[in-house]
Amino acid sequence: MPAPKFITNKPRVIYWFRTDLRLHDSPALRAALDLNPECLYPIWTWDPHYVYHARVGPNRWQYLIDCQNDLSSRITALNPKSRLLVLREGPETILPKLWKEWRISHIVFEKDTDAYGRERDEKIERLAKEAGVKVVSIAGRTLWDSDDVVERNGGKATMTLAQLQTAGKKLGEIARPIPPPETLPNLGELILGFAHTQPIAALDLNASHRSEADKSYETIAGPNGDLGPPTLEELGIRPATTRHRGGETVALEQMNKILADKTYTATFQKPNTAPTAFEPQATTLLSPHHHFGSLSIRQFYWGIVDVVEEFNKSGKGKASVPPTSLIGQLEFRDMYFGAHAKLGYSFSQTIGNPNIRFIPWYLPSVLDDKTGRVISGTYYIDNQEAEVWFQRWKFGRTGFPWIDALMRQLRQEGWIHHLGRHAVASFLTRGGCFVHWERGAEVFEEWLIDHETACNAGNWQWLSCTAFFSQFYRVYSPIAFPKKWDKSGNIVRKYVPELKDYDDKYIYEPWKAPIADQRKWGCMIKDDGSDEFTYPKPMFDFSERREWCLRKMKEAYDVGLHGNDEKVKDGSWRSLFGDELGNKGDVKLMSIGDIDAGDNGAENVVTAVISPGNEDKGTVIGQKRKASKSQGTLDGLVKRIKKS
DNA sequence: AGGTTAGTTGGCAAT
DNA sequence: TATTGCCAACTAACC
Structure with a gap:
C-alpha cells in the first residue's frame, strides 16, 4: 500500500x-x-x-x-x-x-x-x-437492509409480503429517523488540476431526448467552472414537461402535509384510491422523493406509525392495516428490494431468473451470451403487428381513451396512479397486446420520475402474471374499470383533449358514438387519427384479444417453464407451444450501434432488430422508423407525435 | 388490487 | 289482497 x-x-x-x-x-x-x-x-x-x-x-x-x-x-x-x-x-x-x-x-x-x-x-x-x-x-434506502432481509428469509429472494414481514420481525424494530445535522464541516481546498478522463463512447439510450449536442463531459467543473449542478441545456436534453418538482425541501413539505391529514394517513387503502384522479391525485406522490432519497423511507414510516397509533386511540375508527395501508405499501417496496438484492441483474429479466415463469411474449429481449444479461436498447421484432401495437401503446394512440390518457399523462408528467399502471401494464401484456413485460418496463424506466429498478421490474412481473401474482384471468377492461371511478372521464378530457366535448356515455368508447355526434363534438373517430380533429379507432377488438391472451396464458402456465430453464435459453421452448403465435422461425439481429441515415438527415444509431423477410428494415428505438409501406399506421403515429 | 353473464332475491308500485 | 312487471342488489360460475 x-x-x-x-x-x-x-x-x-x-x-x-x-x-x-x-x-x-x-x-x-x-x-x-x-x-x-x-x-x-x-x-x-x-x-x-x-x-x-x-x-x-x-x-x-x-x-x-x-x-x-x-x-x-x-x-x-x-x-x-x-x-x-x-x-x-x-x-x-x-x-x-x-x-x-x-x-x-x-x-x-x-x-x-x-x-x-x-x-x-x-x-x-x-x-x-x-x-x-x-x-x-x-x-x-429501505426499511431494513435488504441483504439482512434475504439472510433472514433463508437466503432466498422475498417473493411474498408474508416472507418480508417474517424476515422483518426477526430483524427487530425499524430504526427511528436521525435528525439532520446542525452544522457541516468546511470543504477542503478544491484542487482540480488533473487530467479530465472522458467516458468511452457508448450507445446513448437517451439520444432521442436530446435536442442539442450533449456537453455532459466537456469540462470537469461544468460551464461556469463552479462544480454546480447542471442544467438540461448542458446535457442537451429537451425541456421537462412535468409539474412535479424534486428536492428535499419539497419532499418534507409534501410528507408533512400528508401526515397532517390524520384520517387520510391512518385509513389509507390503496385499492380504494381513484386512479382517475389527477389534480390532486389520490395517492401520496412521495415515490419519486424516495427514489432520489430526498425523503427518507424511515422518516415517512415512523410518521405514519405515530399517526396510526394516535388515530386508533382517538376513537374515530380503526386504522387500515397492511397490505392495503400506507405501511403495507412501504413493505411491498422492501419486498421488491429483497428480491432484487438476492437476484441482482437477473431480477429484471426473464432469461436466467429461476423465480419467474416463461411466457412466449412478443418482442422479446436479446441476450448477451457472454454475460447472460439482456442487451439494453434492443429487442426482437418477431411480430410486426405487435410492434405497431407496442408503439401505439407507448405514445398513447391505441384508440382506447383510458389507456391513451394514462400513457400521455405518463409521458408528460412522469407519474401515473398505481392502478393506472396496472391498467396499462395488463393491456400491454397478458390482457391485450401480449407484448413482453420487459418492453413495458423499459418505457416506464424512460418516463417515470419515480423509476426504481426493483419496484419497476417487480410490478411488471406482478401485472403480467410472470411472478408474484398468477390470476391471469383478472384482466382490466379499458372501459369498465375507469367507469367505476369516474363516469365522466375527466382524465380523458384532460390528457386526450381531442375528446373533451364527448358525452359521458361515449368518453371511454368514442368509436360507438354516432357519426353526427362525432362531428358535433369536433372529433371524428378514424383509423389512424392522424390530425388534431380525429382520434383513432381502437387498434383491436378488446374482448377478442382478451380471450386470445387468456388461452396463451393458460398454455404457458400448463407448459410450466421458468426463466432459468435450458429450453428457454436455447429456443427449444417453441416445440412445447402451439403454432398460434405467428412468429415464424428465428429472427435475426442487426449489429447494435450501426449508423442508419434517418429521413431528416440525422444519423441514428440502430438499436433494434429485423424480422425475417424484412432484412433491410432496421428500427431505431424511440425515433422514427425507416420508411416501410407495411407500417402506415405507425408512420401516421410518428407524424402525430412530432406535432404534439 | 377484473369483468361478464346468468340466475336469484326482495322491494315496490301498478293493475 | 294477489298477481305481475320492473329493477337494483347480490351471488356463483366462468374466463
Missing part, C-alpha cells in the same frame, strides 16, 4: 451522494460526521452509466437536477462555505484522482441497492483499498 503523502490526525472525508439526496435521516451522512473530519467534500459524480445507459427522459433529469440544487443550498444553509460539488466524470476514474489530490482518508456513502450500483461500488471499494482509503458504506 502506498504511503499517503500527508499525515493528518483528523480524517479528510468525501461524502459521495448518489440516491440519498437529503440531509435528514441519513445514517451514512451521520457516520461521515461522526468521523469528526477536518474537512468534508460533498460530491456527486456524473456517471456515464446513468447519462447514456439508463433510460432517463427529460422529466427525471429535471427532477434529479432539482434534488441536486436543493441539496446544495441546504448544505450551504448549514455552512456558507460548503455546497454540493458536481464533478463531470465517472466515479471509477475520478475518485482515485480526488483521493490523491485532496488527501482523502475516508469515502462514505449510502449502500446502493440496484445491481449496477452494487457492482460499481465493489469496484470502487477495491480501488479505495489499493489507495489506502477507508470505505464506509451504510444501508439507508
Whole structure:
C-alpha cells in the first residue's frame, strides 16, 4: 500500500451522494460526521452509466437536477462555505484522482441497492483499498437492509409480503429517523488540476431526448467552472414537461402535509384510491422523493406509525392495516428490494431468473451470451403487428381513451396512479397486446420520475402474471374499470383533449358514438387519427384479444417453464407451444450501434432488430422508423407525435 | 388490487 | 289482497 503523502490526525472525508439526496435521516451522512473530519467534500459524480445507459427522459433529469440544487443550498444553509460539488466524470476514474489530490482518508456513502450500483461500488471499494482509503458504506434506502432481509428469509429472494414481514420481525424494530445535522464541516481546498478522463463512447439510450449536442463531459467543473449542478441545456436534453418538482425541501413539505391529514394517513387503502384522479391525485406522490432519497423511507414510516397509533386511540375508527395501508405499501417496496438484492441483474429479466415463469411474449429481449444479461436498447421484432401495437401503446394512440390518457399523462408528467399502471401494464401484456413485460418496463424506466429498478421490474412481473401474482384471468377492461371511478372521464378530457366535448356515455368508447355526434363534438373517430380533429379507432377488438391472451396464458402456465430453464435459453421452448403465435422461425439481429441515415438527415444509431423477410428494415428505438409501406399506421403515429 | 353473464332475491308500485 | 312487471342488489360460475 502506498504511503499517503500527508499525515493528518483528523480524517479528510468525501461524502459521495448518489440516491440519498437529503440531509435528514441519513445514517451514512451521520457516520461521515461522526468521523469528526477536518474537512468534508460533498460530491456527486456524473456517471456515464446513468447519462447514456439508463433510460432517463427529460422529466427525471429535471427532477434529479432539482434534488441536486436543493441539496446544495441546504448544505450551504448549514455552512456558507460548503455546497454540493458536481464533478463531470465517472466515479471509477475520478475518485482515485480526488483521493490523491485532496488527501482523502475516508469515502462514505449510502449502500446502493440496484445491481449496477452494487457492482460499481465493489469496484470502487477495491480501488479505495489499493489507495489506502477507508470505505464506509451504510444501508439507508429501505426499511431494513435488504441483504439482512434475504439472510433472514433463508437466503432466498422475498417473493411474498408474508416472507418480508417474517424476515422483518426477526430483524427487530425499524430504526427511528436521525435528525439532520446542525452544522457541516468546511470543504477542503478544491484542487482540480488533473487530467479530465472522458467516458468511452457508448450507445446513448437517451439520444432521442436530446435536442442539442450533449456537453455532459466537456469540462470537469461544468460551464461556469463552479462544480454546480447542471442544467438540461448542458446535457442537451429537451425541456421537462412535468409539474412535479424534486428536492428535499419539497419532499418534507409534501410528507408533512400528508401526515397532517390524520384520517387520510391512518385509513389509507390503496385499492380504494381513484386512479382517475389527477389534480390532486389520490395517492401520496412521495415515490419519486424516495427514489432520489430526498425523503427518507424511515422518516415517512415512523410518521405514519405515530399517526396510526394516535388515530386508533382517538376513537374515530380503526386504522387500515397492511397490505392495503400506507405501511403495507412501504413493505411491498422492501419486498421488491429483497428480491432484487438476492437476484441482482437477473431480477429484471426473464432469461436466467429461476423465480419467474416463461411466457412466449412478443418482442422479446436479446441476450448477451457472454454475460447472460439482456442487451439494453434492443429487442426482437418477431411480430410486426405487435410492434405497431407496442408503439401505439407507448405514445398513447391505441384508440382506447383510458389507456391513451394514462400513457400521455405518463409521458408528460412522469407519474401515473398505481392502478393506472396496472391498467396499462395488463393491456400491454397478458390482457391485450401480449407484448413482453420487459418492453413495458423499459418505457416506464424512460418516463417515470419515480423509476426504481426493483419496484419497476417487480410490478411488471406482478401485472403480467410472470411472478408474484398468477390470476391471469383478472384482466382490466379499458372501459369498465375507469367507469367505476369516474363516469365522466375527466382524465380523458384532460390528457386526450381531442375528446373533451364527448358525452359521458361515449368518453371511454368514442368509436360507438354516432357519426353526427362525432362531428358535433369536433372529433371524428378514424383509423389512424392522424390530425388534431380525429382520434383513432381502437387498434383491436378488446374482448377478442382478451380471450386470445387468456388461452396463451393458460398454455404457458400448463407448459410450466421458468426463466432459468435450458429450453428457454436455447429456443427449444417453441416445440412445447402451439403454432398460434405467428412468429415464424428465428429472427435475426442487426449489429447494435450501426449508423442508419434517418429521413431528416440525422444519423441514428440502430438499436433494434429485423424480422425475417424484412432484412433491410432496421428500427431505431424511440425515433422514427425507416420508411416501410407495411407500417402506415405507425408512420401516421410518428407524424402525430412530432406535432404534439 | 377484473369483468361478464346468468340466475336469484326482495322491494315496490301498478293493475 | 294477489298477481305481475320492473329493477337494483347480490351471488356463483366462468374466463
